[in-house]
Amino acid sequence: MPTTIPALPCADLDQTLAFWSSLGFTVSYTQRKPNPYAVINADDYCLHFFGLKQLAPAENYSTCLIIVPEVEHLHEQFSQHLRASLGKVPVQGFPRISRMKPGQSRFTLTDNAGNSIIFIKQSVEDAAAAQAYQNPELSPLQRAIAVAARLRDFKNDDLAAAKTLDHALVRYRDAPNFDYAQALLARIELAQALEQAQQLEQLTAQLNSLDLSPEQYQQLGL
Known part of the structure; x- marks a missing residue:
């Protein structure tokens, strides 16, 4: 063989x-x-x-x-x-x-x-996760979060993922608070990995300022 x-x-x-x-x-x-x-x-x-x-x-x-x-x-x-x-x-x-x-x-x-x-670990779910950003039902901010996840998890490019989220957080500031919180959490994780102390402090303050329900806090794992 x-x-x-x-x-x-x-x-x-x-x-x-x-x-x-x-x-x-x-x-x-x-x-x-x-x-x-x-x-x-x-x-x-x-x-x-x-x-x-x-x-x-x-x-x-x-x-x-x-x-x-x-x-x-x-x-x-x-x-x-x-x-x-x-x-x-x-x-x-x-x-x-x-x-x-x-x-x-x-x-x-x-x-x-x-x-x-x-x-x-090869699986159908793995392939689906890699292509999640192509879902036409996603809002622009949700798509940016999915693109950043693809860059982070499948391309191992934290810097590109961070830039994608930075752009989206500025452009889609009027998005629903829950979606915006998800984007902030993803960017906070990248700031920790990239050792960006100043950005981490600013992003955390932004997250804490959002008006979220107790159920939403629970969904976000906060």
Whole structure:
């Protein structure tokens, strides 16, 4: 049976293997000559790495998709390992891990060499969530929220998601308070992830100033 195995680059093979080992992966093969190469394993999948001298993580666009039975527990497991080895769960720089919201079907783990490994729980709901912004019944502000969610959860582009919401929050200020609160909550989460302290304070003040019913507060999880 044909098998496809992607090989991911890294400038320092030892550093990359050390990183993945800290996450619980097992190194099953290494070679130094004629070219640096290694294989790591976890459960029923593996990743292959090859040495590429002078590779800068910011210039590495290598990506690999891994389909797994579930993602929430795996994300928490990786986050615990990262916190133990780095003292925090990094969401920017190298390495980093994307945030995970309840019910989300994927996350991205980017290693110290800049390789982005996307762990996906494939489902019909996942495909529907990625295309939610195309629903013709959405209001302009609801569509902006859905576009931002797509950028955040499926494109891993927090900055673009934040810009989308910033524009919508200015343009659709006369939207229903509940919809506006949803947009503010989404932007607050991004401000936290992007470490935008000033924006976070302003957005929180805006949210607190909205006139919402007790039922709406409950729906929003506030």
